[in-house]
Structures are given as C-alpha cells and as structure tokens.
Amino acid sequence: MPNNLLRNTLxxxxxxxxxxxxxxxxxxxxxxxxxxxxxxxxxxAMSGRKLEGVQNLAxxxxxxxxxxxxxxxxxxxxxxxxxxxxxxxxTDADLAQVKEQVGSHQVGGYLMLNTxxxxxxxxxxWISGSSINLVGKSQMESAVRSALIRxxxxxxxxxxxQVSGLMREVKLETKQLKGSAVVASDSERSFLxxxxxxxxxxASVLIYGINIARxxxxxxxxxxxxxxxxTVSSDSLMLGKLLGVGAVGLxxxxxxxxxxxxxxxxxxxxxxxxxxxxSLGITKAELGFFAIFFLGGxxxxxxxxxxxxxxxxxxxxxxxFSFILISPLVASVVLLPYVLGNPxxxxxxxxxxxxxxxPIIMYMRICAQxxxxxxVWLSVVLLAASVAAMVWxxxxxxxxxxxxxxxxxxxxxxxxxxxxx
Amino acid sequence: xxAVISFQLPFxxxxxxxxxxMEILAELDHVSKSYEEKAAVHDLSLKIxxxxxxxxxxxxxxxxxxxxxxxxxxTLPDAGKVSxxxxxxxNETLRRVGYLPEERGLYKKMKVIDQLVFLAELRGLGxxxxxxxxxxxxxKLQIADSIDKRTEELSKGMQxxxxxxxxxxxxxxxxxxxxxxxxLDPVNAVLLQDxxxxxxxxxxxxxxxxxxxxxxxxxxxxxxxxxxxxxxxxGGMREIKSRYERNHVIVQFEGSDAFxxxxxxxxxxxxxxxxxxxxxxxxxxxxxxxxxxxxATITKFELVEPSLEEIFIETVGGRxxx
Numbered sequence: 001m002p003n004n005l006l007r008n009t010l011x012x013x014x015x016x017x018x019x020x021x022x023x024x025x026x027x028x029x030x031x032x033x034x035x036x037x038x039x040x041x042x043x044x045a046m047s048g049r050k051l052e053g054v055q056n057l058a059x060x061x062x063x064x065x066x067x068x069x070x071x072x073x074x075x076x077x078x079x080x081x082x083x084x085x086x087x088x089x090x091t092d093a094d095l096a097q098v099k100e101q102v103g104s105h106q107v108g109g110y111l112m113l114n115t116x117x118x119x120x121x122x123x124x125x126w127i128s129g130s131s132i133n134l135v136g137k138s139q140m141e142s143a144v145r146s147a148l149i150r151x152x153x154x155x156x157x158x159x160x161x162q163v164s165g166l167m168r169e170v171k172l173e174t175k176q177l178k179g180s181a182v183v184a185s186d187s188e189r190s191f192l193x194x195x196x197x198x199x200x201x202x203a204s205v206l207i208y209g210i211n212i213a214r215x216x217x218x219x220x221x222x223x224x225x226x227x228x229x230x231t232v233s234s235d236s237l238m239l240g241k242l243l244g245v246g247a248v249g250l251x252x253x254x255x256x257x258x259x260x261x262x263x264x265x266x267x268x269x270x271x272x273x274x275x276x277x278x279s280l281g282i283t284k285a286e287l288g289f290f291a292i293f294f295l296g297g298x299x300x301x302x303x304x305x306x307x308x309x310x311x312x313x314x315x316x317x318x319x320x321f322s323f324i325l326i327s328p329l330v331a332s333v334v335l336l337p338y339v340l341g342n343p344x345x346x347x348x349x350x351x352x353x354x355x356x357x358x359p360i361i362m363y364m365r366i367c368a369q370x371x372x373x374x375x376v377w378l379s380v381v382l383l384a385a386s387v388a389a390m391v392w393x394x395x396x397x398x399x400x401x402x403x404x405x406x407x408x409x410x411x412x413x414x415x416x417x418x419x420x421x
Numbered sequence: 422x423x424a425v426i427s428f429q430l431p432f433x434x435x436x437x438x439x440x441x442x443m444e445i446l447a448e449l450d451h452v453s454k455s456y457e458e459k460a461a462v463h464d465l466s467l468k469i470x471x472x473x474x475x476x477x478x479x480x481x482x483x484x485x486x487x488x489x490x491x492x493x494x495x496t497l498p499d500a501g502k503v504s505x506x507x508x509x510x511x512n513e514t515l516r517r518v519g520y521l522p523e524e525r526g527l528y529k530k531m532k533v534i535d536q537l538v539f540l541a542e543l544r545g546l547g548x549x550x551x552x553x554x555x556x557x558x559x560x561k562l563q564i565a566d567s568i569d570k571r572t573e574e575l576s577k578g579m580q581x582x583x584x585x586x587x588x589x590x591x592x593x594x595x596x597x598x599x600x601x602x603x604x605l606d607p608v609n610a611v612l613l614q615d616x617x618x619x620x621x622x623x624x625x626x627x628x629x630x631x632x633x634x635x636x637x638x639x640x641x642x643x644x645x646x647x648x649x650x651x652x653x654x655x656g657g658m659r660e661i662k663s664r665y666e667r668n669h670v671i672v673q674f675e676g677s678d679a680f681x682x683x684x685x686x687x688x689x690x691x692x693x694x695x696x697x698x699x700x701x702x703x704x705x706x707x708x709x710x711x712x713x714x715x716x717a718t719i720t721k722f723e724l725v726e727p728s729l730e731e732i733f734i735e736t737v738g739g740r741x742x743x
Contacts, residue, residue: 004545008543011539011542011543012543015535015539018535019528019530019531023530218528218529219526222526222527222528222529223522223524223525223526224526224527224528225526226495226520226522226524226526227520227521227522227526227540227584227587228543229495230493230494230495230515230518230520231515231516231540231543231544232543233512
C-alpha cells in the first residue's frame with residue numbers, strides 16, 4: 001500500500017522533527033554555535049591586533065656600528081619596539097644590569113651580538129624573558145639579516161640612499177581565475193568555505209547522526225519498535241527518521257545561514273574587512289554545491305548511523321562505534337592538503353568519487369579548481385545511490401533486530417523477510 | 422473502592438455491524454516455530470471468534486510470546502499457517518489488530534497525548550479523531566491528569582495504562598495482549614479487565630496471554646493451555662471444566678469427624694469443624710453426605726469444581742510424571 005507507506009513515513013518524519021525541534025539540545029546548539037563562531041572571530045580579531053614584537057630590548061655588542069644598524073633595522077621593521085638600548089662595546093657590568101632588567105620585566109630580552117675579525121657571520125644570541133616568542137625570534141632574525149646586508153652593501157660602496165631602495169619589501173597580490181573571471185584570491189578565505197563545510201558536516205554528523213543512532217537504540221531497548229513494526233514497515237520507519245532528523249538539520253543550517261548572511265553584511269564584519277558574502281570568497285555556485293554536498297553527506301552518514309544503531313544492542317555501544325562513523329570524515333580532513341595540492345590528480349579524482357569522501361573532497365576540489373562536470377555529477381549520483389542503499393540496508397537490519405531478540409535470525413529467514421515487506 | 426464501571430466505550434458510535442458472532446478473526450493452523458533447534462511452538466492450532474475472550478495460558482517459557490509474535494507477523498512460522506480475518510496473514514490487516522507486547526515500550530520524552538495521537542495516526546486515524554479518543558480513554562482509565570506529562574514522569578502502572586490505551590485507540594477488531602495485567606496493582610488490573618470485558622461485549626475479539634490461572638478463569642470463554650510449545654488443553658472454558666469431575670467436597674460440621682473414614686474419600690485435610698475432601702474417581706458424594714449426616718450436624722456440604730490451576734497441575738504435572 002504505497003499510500004500508507006508515504007503517510008506513515010511522513011508521520012514518523014513529523015514526529016522526529018517536532019520532538020527534536022522542541023528539545024533543549026536543539027535550542028542550545030542553535031544558539032551556542034553562532035555565539036561560539038562570533039566569539040572566535042572576535043578573539044581572532046583581538047589576537048591579530050595584539051600580535052606585536054618585543055617592546056623593550058637591549059643590544060649588547062662588541063661592534064658598535066653593527067649594533068646601530070640592527071637598532072635601525074628594528075625601528076624600520078614591521079613591528080618597531082618602543083625602546084632599544086644599545087650597549088656597545090658592552091661590559092660585564094652592562095650585562096649584569098640588563099639581566100636584572102629582564103628579571104624585573106623592564107625589558108623583554110637582550111640580543112648578544114659579537115663579531116670576530118675575519119669571520120663574516122656575527123655570533124648572535126637572543127635571550128628572552130619569556131620561554132618561546134616566535135615573533136621576537138623572527139623580528140631579531142630579520143633585523144640582524146638586514147643589518148648585515150646593509151653593512152655589506154655599504155662596504156661595497158653602495159650609497160646609503162640606494163641601500164634603502166634595495167631593501168624595500170615587495171607585496172605580492174594573488175588572484176584566481178574562476179571560470180572566465182579573475183577574482184581576488186586569498187587562499188585563507190577561499191578555503192574558508194571548504195573548512196566551513198567540514199566543520200558544519202562534522203558537527204551535524206556528530207550531533208544528528210549519533211542522535212539517529214540513539215533514537216534507533218532507544219526504540220530497540222524500550223521495545224517500542226515491536227509496536228511500531230506491527231503497524232509500519234521498517235522502510236517507512238527508517239526513511240521517516242532520516243527525513244525528520246534531516247529536516248531538523250536543515251532548519252538549523254537555515255538559521256545559521258541566515259545569521260551568517262546577516263553577519264557578513266553587518267558593521268562588525270566590516271571592521272574585519274568583510275563586506276557581504278562575496279568578500280568571504282564564497283560564490284553563489286559554491287553555496288549551491290555546499291547545500292548539495294551537505295545534504296548528501298548528512299543523509300549518508302545519518303543512514304550509516306541508523307544502520308549502526310540497528311545492529312547494536314545498547315547505548316554504550318553507540319558511543320564505542322561512533323568513531324567508525326566519523327572516521328571517513330577524519331580521513332577526508334587528513335587528505336585535504338593532498339587534494340588541495342593536486343586537485344586533478346588520479347588520487348583526488350578517485351577519492352572524490354567514493355561516496356563517504358565525496359562531500360568534503362569533491363567540494364574542496366570545486367572550491368580549489370572546478371573539476372569536469374561529469375565528475376561532479378557522477379559523484380552526486382553515486383552519493384545519492386549509496387544513501388538509498390544505506391537506508392534499505394538499515395531498514396533490514398532494524399527489522400531483523402527484532403528477530404535477533406533472543407536468537408540470531410537464519411539466512412533463509414532473512415530472505416523470507418525481505419519478500420514479506 | 423472502585424465505582425462500578427458502566428461507561429460507554431469511547432467509540433460506541435462506530436459500532437461495527439459487519440462482525441457477527443462466531444466469525445473467526447484469527448486462526449493458527451498447525452503452526453510450528455523453533456529457535457536454534459529448540460522448538461518454541463509445536464504444531465499449535467487455535468481459533469479466536471469475534472466477541473470472545475481467549476486465554477493463552479502457560480508457565481513461563483511455554484511459548485506464549487512466540488505464538489503471539491507469529492500472529493502479528495513479527496516472526497514467521499516455520500510451518501503451518503496464520504490467518505487473520507479469514508485471509509492469510511498480510512501486513513495490510515494489521516491496522517485492524519491492536520497489539521500490546523509483553524515488554525512495554527513508549528517514547529520516554531514524549532507527552533502522553535502526543536504519543537497516543539502518533540500511534541493512532543500510524544494505524545490510520547486522523548489527528549483530531551485520535552486526540553478526541555485519546556482524551557476519552559484517558560478519562561475512562563483515570564489518567565486524564567497525566568495527559569500533558571512526559572511519559573518518563575509517570576509511574577510504571579500509569580505507563581502501562583497508556584500503552585493499553587494506545588493498543589485500543591484505533592478500535593481494533595482483534596486485540597492481542599501479551600501479559601496485559603502483569604505488574605499492575607489489583608485495582609488497576611480489575612479496571613483493565615473490565616475494559617476488556619466491555620470490548621468483548623462490543624464484539625471485539627480479545628486474546629491475552631498470562632501465567633495466572635485465576636485471571637483466565639474469570640475472564641475467558643476459551644482457553645489454550647500450552648506447555649513446552651505444545652497445546653496440552655484447549656477448548657471452551659465450561660467444556661474443559663466439565664470434563665473434569667467435581668470431586669472436591671468442602672464440609673462444615675459440628676460433631677464427630679468419623680465420616681472422614683468413608684470409603685469414597687481419597688484424601689482429606691481436616692480442621693476444627695471444617696474438612697476439605699478429595700473423592701476417589703467416580704465415588705458417590707451423596708452416600709458420603711448421608712454417612713456424615715448420620716454422625717454429625719452438617720452446616721455446609723459443597724461439591725466444588727476443580728480450579729483451572731488444579732486442572733493445569735493435573736494435566737501438566739501428570740504429563741511430566743509420565
């Protein structure tokens with residue numbers, strides 16, 4: 001009775017949807033994720049602004065000229081310190097005094113710079129008050145390097161006015177050819193979309209996939225499925241569950257998506273150099289593919305979770321097996337750098353066509369460089385087919401789960417069951 | 422104490438006219454089922470008529486649940502045939518069946534009313550009608566206060582009532598209940614028993630399983646007693662009881678108990694002024710009465726039918742001894 005099948009599927013979907021939308025978990029995650037995201041963006045902006053070099057430092061050297069050059073290079077650098085004190089030539093008393101100042105946090109650290117006659121490279125050591133300061137290290141390195149170059153250029157007779165010109169930094173602008181249009185390309189932002197999908201898919205699978213597995217296990221352990229199966233086919237049950245929980249996922253995505261559009265157009269985002277979605281490096285086509293691959297991935301992993309839930313006997317086992325569920329996602333993340341580096345290599349093509357990897361890998365390929373259309377559609381078709389196969393299989397496992405109660409179903413029994421429903 | 426339950430069934434307006442008494446609603450025809458070599462049900466046949474109450478009786482592990490599961494298509498028989506409403510079993514007919522499994526299960530987080538409406542909708546009822554009936558039933562079974570609570574907030578007995586209601590909301594012609602009264606307090610057990618009797622009068626067929634003889638004795642028109650998967654005793658309750666002799670006598674007397682030495686007595690238990698006697702097969706109880714009256718004043722002399730329990734022990738125990 002296909003009418004009943006449809007009606008029951010929708011009834012089950014409705015129940016799953018309403019129960020979840022009303023749940024506290026839904027409200028909390030819907031609110032917390034955007035708050036977390038905005039919080040992270042805010043923190044990122046804060047820490048970016050706070051990225052500064054060493055404020056106060058001392059240079060102790062036996063070579064006064066070089067020490068002055070280094071000081072000049074530091075003052076000219078991207079992050080000029082507030083105060084650089086030069087002790088050249090330095091004495092042991094100077095060293096003791098500077099050490100004391102480091103100890104009392106008056107200076108951030110001191111640079112020991114000693115040249116030996118006949119040796120081109122000076123002996124340079126940066127002693128810092130804090131354990132690891134990568135910014136400080138690179139700051140000192142570039143200052144010493146540029147001082148040495150300046151010194152050598154001066155030694156070769158290059159006039160001071162030309163030295164500055166030679167030492168000027170070059171800014172490289174990057175752009176990307178998308179279709180026929182040359183667009184601004186910022187590698188970080190162009191992958192923002194792909195990483196966004198990974199985070200969203202990962203979170204949804206973890207939240208809703210495990211949720212489906214739980215709800216299946218709940219029905220099994222509470223034995224309510226005995227009542228359900230005496231009225232409804234297991235296909236209706238599984239399909240309804242998937243549709244219902246999927247609709248919850250979509251609702252949440254919709255809310256988040258709306259918030260993102262709102263955020264991207266807001267004043268706050270403008271302060272971070274974001275003006276509308278386009279400036280995030282996301283095109284409309286990419287947004288469409290995002291939806292397709294999110295849904296495909298979501299349904300595939302949810303169906304897998306349902307099968308998982310159907311084949312275990314308790315909630316604890318769901319926890320134990322959840323890593324199996326997310327392992328292809330983890331593998332996709334691990335494989336990302338490879339796919340990014342070689343988006344059209346055989347390996348990347350094959351991976352992007354394997355359904356468990358398709359959502360992330362194919363989407364990444366699309367973001368990096370549009371693959372041939374046949375590959376994109378083939379991957380979508382394979383993904384859809386595997387979702388259908390997974391639903392079918394989990395419905396059987398669920399059905400046989402009743403028979404396994406107290407005993408294991410024999411193969412002929414299972415085959416007879418397939419004919420029955 | 423419970424008020425006499427004289428309610429209208431919530432769906433009396435939908436009185437089925439198609440059903441006539443004696444119509445067979447469910448039939449098992451030489452059904453067998455084994456699990457891993459162990460026979461759970463062996464060559465079992467039974468028929469359930471419309472407007473009757475059928476008791477599936479047996480000790481724990483006798484095969485009651487296995488039998489019921491085959492009736493509603495949760496498992497398939499290895500051999501034999503299951504028919505519902507005169508046709509071979511099919512999932513389509515399940516909407517006309519109400520099934521209460523032995524292990525109760527409800528959605529814990531769901532509100533009672535939502536749960537009832539959902540389960541009724543799955544059986545083809547419209548949402549509004551389902552809600553109307555659910556409310557009526559909850560009032561009838563005295564749990565109207567809990568209608569907006571989540572299932573997990575309710576006591577086990579209340580949950581059982583809700584599941585009982587969910588079995589009946591769609592007005593199934595055939596009601597199959599696995600141990601419906603287990604775990605209920607006596608007051609609620611009677612409430613549910615009376616409800617089932619009401620449904621029976623209304624023309625529904627009720628089959629329930631139990632290991633408690635007293636329930637079957639009070640409620641059922643027909644029984645099937647199974648032990649180790651086999652029917653050891655089946656038929657109408659009256660007919661079965663009449664098959665067994667009234668060979669128990671309860672006597673209350675004043676005076677000498679010398680009559681207890683009468684040749685018709687197989688065994689007896691004597692108390693002060695009271696004796697419970699088992700007669701020898703085909704013994705003449707009237708002769709015993711005359712003898713007793715000769716030496717003592719008889720205030721009560723009652724020939725008692727054997728209880729189903731005794732029949733059960735006699736049948737199953739006897740078989741086990743053989």
